[in-house]
Amino acid sequence: MAAEGIDEFDIRDYLRTELLPHFMCPGCGHGIALRALLWAVHEERIAKDQLAIVTGIGCSGRVGGYIDANTFHVTHGRPLTFATGLALARPDLEVVVITGDGDCLAIGGNHLIHACRRNLRMTCLMLNNEIYGMTGGQVSPTTSEARLTTTTPYGNAEPTFDACGLAAAAGAGLVGRGMTLQTVALKNLIREALAYRGFSFVEILSDCTEIFGRKNDLGSSPEMILRQKGSMRPDFYGNTVEHPFRPNNLTTGIIARNERPEYGDTYRSEVLAPHGHGGAAAGVSAPVE
Amino acid sequence: MGAGQRINLQGNHACALGAIAAGCRFYAGYPITPSSDVAERMALELPKVGGVFIQMEDEIASMGAIIGASMGGAKVMTATSGPGFSLKQENLGYACMVEVPCVIVDVMRGGPSTGMPTRPAQGDIMQARWGTHGDHPIVVLAPSSVSEAFSETIRAFNIAETLRTPVVLLYDEVVGHLVETVQVPDPGSVARAERKWATGAREAFQPYAATDDDIPAMARPGDGYRCHATGLTHGERGLPTQNPAEVERAMQRLLGKLERHRDVIDRFETFAAEDAEILVVAIGITARAAKRAVAEARRQGIAAGLFRPVTLWPFPEQPFRALAERAKAILVPEMNAGQLSLEIERLSGRPAKVARINRLSGEPIEPAEILKTIEELARHGR
Amino acid sequence: MNALDKESASPHGNRDAARPTNVLIVGVGGQGVLMVSKVLAALCQSEGFEVKQSEVHGMAKRGGSVFSHVRFGEQVWSPTIPRGEADIVVALEWAEGVRWLDHLKRDGGTFIADTQRIVPPISFRNRTRNAASAYAPETPAEVVALVGNGFALDATSMATGLGDRRVANTVLLGALSTVLPFAAEHWLAVIEQFVPAKTKDLNRRAFLAGRDWAVSAERVPAAAATDAVAQKVTARAIETAPAHLLTINEAWCKGCDICVKMCPERCLSLNARMVAELARPDACTACHLCEWLCPDFAIRIESAPAVKGAS
Amino acid sequence: MDHVLETRASARTPIAESSSAPAAQRAGRPLTGNEAIARGAWEAGIRVAAAYPGTPSTEIMESLADYPAEDLHAQWSTNEKVALDVAIGASFAGVRALASMKHVGLNVAADALMSLTYIGVNGGLVIVVCDDPGIHSSQNEQDTRLFSRFAMVPCLEPADAQEALVMTREAFDLSERFDTPVIIRSTTRLSHTRSLVTLGERTVPPSGHFREDPRKNVMVPAHARNRHPKLIEREAALRAYFATSGHVRWETGRRDIGIITAGTPYAYVKEVLPDASILKLPAAYPLPLDLIGRFCESVERVLVVEELEPAMETEIRAAGLKVEGKAFFPRVGELAPEVVRAGLESAGILEPQPKVEPWQLTPPARPPVLCSGCPHTMSYMALRALDARVAGDIGCYTLAALEPLRSIDTCVSMGSSIANAVGIAKAGTEAKPIIATIGDSTFLHAGIPPLIDAVYNDANITVIILDNHITAMTGGQDHPGTGRNLRGSETARVDFEQMVRACGVKWVRKVDSYNVAEMYQACREAAAFKGVAVVISDRPCVLDPVKIKGPPLEVQAKNCIACQSCMNLGCPALGWSEDMFEGHHKVRINAALCIGCTLCAQICPSDCIHPSVQ
Known part of the structure; x- marks a missing residue:
């Protein structure tokens, strides 16, 4: 499917194909999410050289390595901080952060809220698979209640995080949620996020089949991907079978939009310009003199 | 350095101005006593040169931000104090592994934990060396005056950029808050080292190639190299690897890189040390007290001398060993429970001849105390 | 041929008074064929005729083609109308009208049909690119011209305009009333017995709207534009569908089964090595779903490849 | 506006001769054949009636339930044999009784019938059997008249609703007079044709009582041998009677x-x-x-x-x-x-009519489909994905044999599916998972013995019980799994899960039929289980008992990628729109038909289907 006037998208053009097949498990949703991102990048006509991917630690963190772009695989929970420095220093780059539910909300939760507050132009994709997959399946801030993980062997007793609600409340410019089942919609959502001048946060519901799915008896990969919309089931006749699923009602699409000035713009106009510096996208990487 | 001008400066401000002079255009920090003046001065100065100042949500974020900005091509710095320095350690390790130039200022205060925020100490000597986990290369510079705070900051940037390594600027609260007259050179007259940027064909480029000088050229985003940076052990292509041979080779190069460039790194000061029988080794404000004590001892006829490592880590071993062999006794005064003395004992060849003055009270060590110990060493030997 | 040029009314009486009058009511299950026939039957009875009304229940009512025979007269024997002897065919759905048209008397039967199109899903079972619809391609104008005495009205739109599309049936009854010898008030009285009390007024207006429309000169709905669109859709031939090529990179496939299960046409399967393969290439419509949902980028569909030597 | 109407109406020549004034209301009430049969039975004073629903016979029992409960007990039975046995019991007890069924139902009841004919009746007993010539809604078009001859039971054939009423009423007299059950044979065309009927009054015969007569009531060989000759005598007597009957x-x-x-x-x-x-x-x-x-x-x-x-x-x-x-x-x-x-x-009796060339018209095929929102849909989607060998059964869900679900391989008779699956499994020639699908009502009708058989013989099959809480195919009748009886009163409800476990099934799972992923998973896991596995697909029929309806769904055309995944549901509310996407028609939802089940939205991979805002 090619958007008008754009060459047909071939994902191989955006991958370090020599590294494939990737390390992710069979049926892992992260691959689909990656396709959606690269597809959106293609349709937004972002040059690979200008694309900077910053990823944290975890399965989501490893996604970046397959992208034929400037990729930075940084420390656990901190990709937003690295991206903040990068985006401030290099406003000419398209900075995209790929993070996971644990990376972004647990260890990196503080950075998320401040990145949202700051509204510095970048796109943050949080791949939510409800689990710490890389470390073998421990409970994460988004693990649904009652779910089994290696650290909740008797069922998760903690309530879960609504990442989008958090981001919206923290003032993120654009907040959206998509799911891997809906690749095209997800791609379109990411396009909006990429095009947004400010901090955009996209939560992507992505399945961990091999660890989370198996542990919780959620079925095969196709079953899990279909389950992403399971909560759409009508309750007008009462649900005859109870089964907990993702608690956050699965609203997808754009969830919030806070029209606020982009931080970099503000910094350049309010702080740098009075000193005779800072064009629209002036960076600080080049030697000044 | 050119003529410039003489101005009165606080140590922290001198550090900030040194950074600007060295080409720093990105600063991220988080307030912490006694380092906050650095951030405040950077916030004031950076816009004037088109640079970016940002106060992040914590020290971890500050460290991440400067690494990110440096990977984007900027010369970067952050400043903190002990507790914050601890928080920066993981990302500092990342910078070591990924070989990202950056300067981290640690203005030492009493510790551990919250300790004495407003009192000086020198307790981070070992943290500065071994703060992050795993074997890693690190350069630590220890200025002892406001003037040096200025000049060593410049040197820190130049080492960082030249060798693609994080450089820690380590000084105590006294140096940080001391106001002295400093000869500030004209802008433009400061020698600035620039990073070795990748050039040439993308296909042939390897981001971690073992080049002649063991310092790989860095690819700047947007220049077409589209490289991968990772804290995972990586091979020459920058991609993660667990191949034992490849890992060994990569780590050997990383750790050996600084040794190969000691000429760029090493700096030390000696005072009456050539024939010293009693050699005092100190850094920071303590070194200045020691210098006065040594001068007084000489006046009394005691063959005392001073060795001050300005580059604290890696320790300037060779020059020190030469002096240490001759000395009958070595005295290490420091505002901690004995960190520098550990290294001195190791390097002296005879730990028994190393005497210590340790101070944990938050008070600087007076020259008289040092002199007293020198006199005792001279009388009784060790 | 323009149906409007034809004479506006072709009055035909029942020349053999002993013969019953035959009305065939057809539609799609769920449309209310039974309700229409019940109204008619009750009216005929109240007018003093013997009435037989016959329908079929069971499987046929589930979205399938539904029909009801209503016969009335002095004496009615057979419950069903012989083929070709229906005096009137009332169709609640366009294609159903076309389907039962052959039951209409050739010499002057009356055809009253809603132009509403309920396109059966099966009409598009050929899901290849640019496949044509199998829905009745005949336009209302053509059919009206064919039968001579035909009324094709957009009863559903009229009903929607009145406030509830469900009263389309009553609109049709209004049109039907113009060709049967019963007084309008009698019709309305019977209709009121069969509709919910609160919709009496709505149904009355619907009946009058249909009746009004039928006595006007129109024979096909004015909204010819919708027909034009319909024409475009139904007549869209299978243009040269662009060839496509689905390739699977076996080295990248991890056999997660997503493509196999998600393919709408079930074209794919996992082979013995647990690698996806295109088992039914002919069924592939190049919808791209497998490509998009493959987490391993192993599937690629070239939507318009430069097929060398392809005709 | 009325006067305008009148004027215009008169402008058109009517088809039938117009009567200047409305004629006197024609006598009688319009009744279908089935309603007339019920009326006849009521007029004959029956006290007990039992049936299992089956097109075209269903409305007989539904009509009987419209008469006062004090007049008669009417019930749905679990199957036709049970229904007939209930009627036989009532007859034993000395009251008039009726059992009604469709033609194939008589096969189920045949065992009882073939003994009953030997026993005869105490209270009059009539069996109404509705044939389905043309197979409008059946699996065959067997002719009940042959059955009556086989059973030596008189078979009355009314020609219209009026006759249906009268013959039914008189059939009870006939039954008692000749000591025989009587079959009333209807057909679809009679049962479902409405015509005017003159009604009579109810006459209740004097209350009878159980007659202790083991030689007649207990069919052991010695007794039965004595009864057979009586049948021959009865046949002759009936032959004579029908020569003089008023209905000749x-x-x-x-x-x-x-x-x-x-x-x-x-x-x-x-x-x-x-x-x-x-x-x-x-x-x-x-x-x-x-x-x-x-x-x-x-x-x-x-x-x-x-x-x-x-x-x-x-x-x-x-x-x-x-x-x-x-x-x-x-x-x-x-x-x-x-x-x-x-x-x-x-035969040369009538002159051939001139041949009329048929019009060349090409209407689309419009096969019957499962209702929009039908909970069966998802079960068959899952089975289709499994690529299973599916033994079907009798019910709406037989439609899943057609495109697009096309996932039923066999359909024999009520309750056959499970035993058919056992046979397929035991034959050992099938590599695919072997599945039997059976509706709740059908399961209760004839599915339990084969399920026990499957467990007993350790067959490796999966049984999907499609529990839609109703007998849907025949228009929504209650059964022991609905918790209500024919007259709508609350009653005991069968718990399928418990029942199935009691039959010895080790793997049982109840799944919401509207949960796409769960259904896929349950079917797959059940198929993988070695032995008998049962999936209970649980959602009420969209038509009954209350018409359920959520907000209809809408397709946001801009997002539709025309992948047509949803079209596999075969939902009648899903159609194609004129919009195209890469050469494929986009999908449109008919809001009038959509009940908001969300199956299409759950399957949709493009997030283009959403509940409409109401």
Whole structure:
């Protein structure tokens, strides 16, 4: 499917194909999410050289390595901080952060809220698979209640995080949620996020089949991907079978939009310009003199 | 350095101005006593040169931000104090592994934990060396005056950029808050080292190639190299690897890189040390007290001398060993429970001849105390 | 041929008074064929005729083609109308009208049909690119011209305009009333017995709207534009569908089964090595779903490849 | 506005002769054949009635339930044999009883029938059997008249609703007088045709009582041997009775042609050849052969016009009478005026009509489909994904054999699926998972013994019980799994899960039929289980007991990628729009048909289907 006037998208053009097949498990949703991102990048006509991917630690963190772009695989929970420095220093780059539910909300939760507050132009994709997959399946801030993980062997007793609600409340410019089942919609959502001048946060519901799915008896990969919309089931006749699923009602699409000035713009106009510096996208990487 | 001008400066401000002079255009920090003046001065100065100042949500974020900005091509710095320095350690390790130039200022205060925020100490000597986990290369510079705070900051940037390594600027609260007259050179007259940027064909480029000088050229985003940076052990292509041979080779190069460039790194000061029988080794404000004590001892006829490592880590071993062999006794005064003395004992060849003055009270060590110990060493030997 | 040029009314009486009058009511299950026939039957009875009304229940009512025979007269024997002897065919759905048209008397039967199109899903079972619809391609104008005495009205739109599309049936009854010898008030009285009390007024207006429309000169709905669109859709031939090529990179496939299960046409399967393969290439419509949902980028569909030597 | 209408209406010449004033209301009430049968039974004073729903017989019991509960007990039974046995019990107890069923239901009840015919009746007992010539909604078109001959039970054949009422009423008298059960044979065309009927009053016979008579009531070999000769005697007596019955209609017309007929074909004969001599018989069995002989003598040529089998023709010929019939009339399908006319034309009795060229029209095929929101849909989607070998059963869900679900491989008779699956599994030739699908009502009807059989014989099969809480196919009747009886009162409810476990099934899972992923998973896991696994697909039918409806769903055309995943549901609310996407039609949802089940939205991979905002 090619958007008008754009060459047909071939994902191989955006991958370090020599590294494939990737390390992710069979049926892992992260691959689909990656396709959606690269597809959106293609349709937004972002040059690979200008694309900077910053990823944290975890399965989501490893996604970046397959992208034929400037990729930075940084420390656990901190990709937003690295991206903040990068985006401030290099406003000419398209900075995209790929993070996971644990990376972004647990260890990196503080950075998320401040990145949202700051509204510095970048796109943050949080791949939510409800689990710490890389470390073998421990409970994460988004693990649904009652779910089994290696650290909740008797069922998760903690309530879960609504990442989008958090981001919206923290003032993120654009907040959206998509799911891997809906690749095209997800791609379109990411396009909006990429095009947004400010901090955009996209939560992507992505399945961990091999660890989370198996542990919780959620079925095969196709079953899990279909389950992403399971909560759409009508309750007008009462649900005859109870089964907990993702608690956050699965609203997808754009969830919030806070029209606020982009931080970099503000910094350049309010702080740098009075000193005779800072064009629209002036960076600080080049030697000044 | 050119003529410039003489101005009165606080140590922290001198550090900030040194950074600007060295080409720093990105600063991220988080307030912490006694380092906050650095951030405040950077916030004031950076816009004037088109640079970016940002106060992040914590020290971890500050460290991440400067690494990110440096990977984007900027010369970067952050400043903190002990507790914050601890928080920066993981990302500092990342910078070591990924070989990202950056300067981290640690203005030492009493510790551990919250300790004495407003009192000086020198307790981070070992943290500065071994703060992050795993074997890693690190350069630590220890200025002892406001003037040096200025000049060593410049040197820190130049080492960082030249060798693609994080450089820690380590000084105590006294140096940080001391106001002295400093000869500030004209802008433009400061020698600035620039990073070795990748050039040439993308296909042939390897981001971690073992080049002649063991310092790989860095690819700047947007220049077409589209490289991968990772804290995972990586091979020459920058991609993660667990191949034992490849890992060994990569780590050997990383750790050996600084040794190969000691000429760029090493700096030390000696005072009456050539024939010293009693050699005092100190850094920071303590070194200045020691210098006065040594001068007084000489006046009394005691063959005392001073060795001050300005580059604290890696320790300037060779020059020190030469002096240490001759000395009958070595005295290490420091505002901690004995960190520098550990290294001195190791390097002296005879730990028994190393005497210590340790101070944990938050008070600087007076020259008289040092002199007293020198006199005792001279009388009784060790 | 323009149906409007034809004479506006072709009055035909029942020349053999002993013969019953035959009305065939057809539609799609769920449309209310039974309700229409019940109204008619009750009216005929109240007018003093013997009435037989016959329908079929069971499987046929589930979205399938539904029909009801209503016969009335002095004496009615057979419950069903012989083929070709229906005096009137009332169709609640366009294609159903076309389907039962052959039951209409050739010499002057009356055809009253809603132009509403309920396109059966099966009409598009050929899901290849640019496949044509199998829905009745005949336009209302053509059919009206064919039968001579035909009324094709957009009863559903009229009903929607009145406030509830469900009263389309009553609109049709209004049109039907113009060709049967019963007084309008009698019709309305019977209709009121069969509709919910609160919709009496709505149904009355619907009946009058249909009746009004039928006595006007129109024979096909004015909204010819919708027909034009319909024409475009139904007549869209299978243009040269662009060839496509689905390739699977076996080295990248991890056999997660997503493509196999998600393919709408079930074209794919996992082979013995647990690698996806295109088992039914002919069924592939190049919808791209497998490509998009493959987490391993192993599937690629070239939507318009430069097929060398392809005709 | 009224006067305008009147004027315009009169401008058009009506089709029928207009009566200047409304004629007097025609006498009687419009009743369907089934309603008339129920009325006849009520008028005859029945006290007990039982049935299992089956098209076209269902409305008989539903109509009986409209009469006061003090007058009669009417019930749904779990199957036709049970229904007949209930009626037999009532007859034993001395009251009039009725059992109704469709033709294939009589097969289920046949075991009881073949003994009942030996026993006879105490209270009058009538079995109404509705045949389905033309197979509008059945799996075959067997002819019950052959069954009645086989069972030596008289078989009355009403021709219209009025006769249906009267014959039913009189059948009870006949039953008691001749000590025999009586079959009333209806057909779809009679059962579902509404015509005017004159009603009678209810007459309740004096209350009877159980008659202790083991030689008649207990069919052990010694007793049965004595009863068989009584049947022969009874047959002769009935033969004589039917020669004089008031329902014999001998219409003297043309001498050159006589027609022997019975039931609804009589109406077609009257329609097509009203001036023929006609002998209309009240019963196809036993035949009054003497009377028939006299009729044959009265005319030059005799044709037998009967639907389906040559039941009368064969017997008349066997009696040495010269008649014709099936040489001109089909043995398959439903008769109709045009069919009878064609037969008479080929017999040379009527002049062939001029051939009319059919119009060249091409309407689309419109096969029946599962309702929008039908909970069965998802079960079959899952089975289709499994690529399973599926033994189907009788119910709405048989439609899943058609495109697009196309996931049922066999359909035999009520309850066959499970045992069919056992057989397929035991044959050992099938590599695919073997699945039996059976509705809740059908499972209770005849599915439990085969399930026990499957467990007992350790068959490796999966059974999907499609529990939609109703007998849906026949229009929504209650059954023991719904918790309500025929009259709508609360009653005990079968718990399928417990029942299945009690049968010994180790793997049981209940799944919401609207949960796409769960359904896929349950079917896959069940199929993987070695042994009998049962999935209970649980959602109420969209039509009953309360019409359930959520906000209809909408397709946001801009997002539709025309992948057509949803179209596999075969939902009638899903259609194509004129919008195209890369050469494929986009999907549109008919809001009037959509009930908001969300299955399409759950399957949709493009997030283009959402509940409409209401």
